[in-house]
Amino acid sequence: MSDAYLALEDGRVVEARGRVSGRTRGELVFTTAYTGYEESLTDPSYEEQVLTFSYPLIGNYGVREERFESDRIHPRAAIAREFTEDIVEWLDDEGVPAIDHLDTRDLVTAIREEGAMKCGIAVGPDVTPEDAKAELANCKGMSEHTDIGAQVSVDDPEVHEGGSAATVALIDCGAKGSIVESLLERDATVHVLPYDATPDDVAAVDPDVLFISNGPGDPENFAAAEGLVDAYVGDLPVAGICLGQQVVANALGGSTEKMAFGHRGVNQPVRDLASGRVVMTTQNHGYTVGDPGDQLTVTQVNVNDGTAEGLENEDLGVITRQYHPEANPGPHDSLDFFDDVLDLVSTDTAVATSD
Numbered sequence: 001m002s003d004a005y006l007a008l009e010d011g012r013v014v015e016a017r018g019r020v021s022g023r024t025r026g027e028l029v030f031t032t033a034y035t036g037y038e039e040s041l042t043d044p045s046y047e048e049q050v051l052t053f054s055y056p057l058i059g060n061y062g063v064r065e066e067r068f069e070s071d072r073i074h075p076r077a078a079i080a081r082e083f084t085e086d087i088v089e090w091l092d093d094e095g096v097p098a099i100d101h102l103d104t105r106d107l108v109t110a111i112r113e114e115g116a117m118k119c120g121i122a123v124g125p126d127v128t129p130e131d132a133k134a135e136l137a138n139c140k141g142m143s144e145h146t147d148i149g150a151q152v153s154v155d156d157p158e159v160h161e162g163g164s165a166a167t168v169a170l171i172d173c174g175a176k177g178s179i180v181e182s183l184l185e186r187d188a189t190v191h192v193l194p195y196d197a198t199p200d201d202v203a204a205v206d207p208d209v210l211f212i213s214n215g216p217g218d219p220e221n222f223a224a225a226e227g228l229v230d231a232y233v234g235d236l237p238v239a240g241i242c243l244g245q246q247v248v249a250n251a252l253g254g255s256t257e258k259m260a261f262g263h264r265g266v267n268q269p270v271r272d273l274a275s276g277r278v279v280m281t282t283q284n285h286g287y288t289v290g291d292p293g294d295q296l297t298v299t300q301v302n303v304n305d306g307t308a309e310g311l312e313n314e315d316l317g318v319i320t321r322q323y324h325p326e327a328n329p330g331p332h333d334s335l336d337f338f339d340d341v342l343d344l345v346s347t348d349t350a351v352a353t354s355d
């Protein structure tokens with residue numbers, strides 16, 4: 001008898017070694033990142049997912065709070081071929097079930113072939129395969145988490161005083177901390193507003209830029225953020241990262257769709273169509289902008305599958321990225337996105353109100 005079971009939507013039940021006890025469920029996804037487990041586990045975009053690391057040894061350089069992207073672990077459970085004691089201690093402190101000593105190559109192959117799937121996990125001395133199956137039976141699909149923003153957003157506005165380069169209204173759909181840091185480093189002041197902020201809430205902070213953050217789940221479930229883009233596009237520059245790009249596209253006549261297994265890792269190649277330059281990027285997404293609509297132009301594409309990685313409308317001052325230009329933990333190739341966003345403020349291309 002094993003002390004850990006993973007029940008998959010394809011009907012299989014996989015035995016594993018239990019590292020942190022508990023029972024849970026979520027969408028089973030994998031990341032190919034070989035570093036950055038502290039950043040991945042604290043990335044709010046993993047809310048309601050079960051994260052499998054394809055790299056076999058996770059935890060080998062410890063756990064440091066200064067690397068965290070938020071104040072807690074977001075995946076509902078963690079899976080690796082082998083977790084170190086350091087990371088097990090952290091997962092245990094936060095009550096996040098964890099399993100190892102299973103064939104993660106096989107799991108990743110199944111997800112690649114069959115797509116991201118629901119799963120159930122049961123870990124502990126007395127668990128049975130039926131316990132994992134019972135969790136699976138209660139697992140919702142990602143798009144069924146219709147108010148997932150509430151699980152990850154700030155409840156009330158917060159301000160991070162930086163310099164006077166720009167005042168940014170960052171709509172927190174589950175923002176990574178390093179997005180705020182990247183803006184502060186460039187002398188901006190950042191107002192972090194709840195995911196369901198109204199146009200009046202945005203007006204109250206008198207921003208120079210409307211910035212929609214990354215976040216978990218189906219972008220179609222972020223109607224309030226979409227409404228903000230609709231309300232302010234043309235009056236303010238608009239920027240977005242990951243879920244932010246998807247929300248901007250949905251607001252401006254485009255559409256999003258679910259990918260088979262998504263992009264999660266730190267070496268996703270992206271080509272800038274104007275310069276031809278390819279950069280390596282950090283990614284974590286399971287949806288993509290299938291149709292950018294009439295108002296947005298695709299400026300960057302994923303080299304592996306051609307999906308939209310950057311969108312723009314120069315006249316309206318809109319610029320977005322599907323990947324994570326804040327580059328935590330990954331390559332720093334794309335940090336200039338934040339300069340480009342702040343340049344929209346100084347050139348003021350979009351601002352119709354000429355104050």
Ligand SMILES: NC(=O)CC[C@H](N)C(=O)O
Nearest residue numbers: 214215217242243286287
């Ligand atoms: N990192 C993100 O913002 C992810 C966006 C969205 N939840 C997706 O999976 O595509």
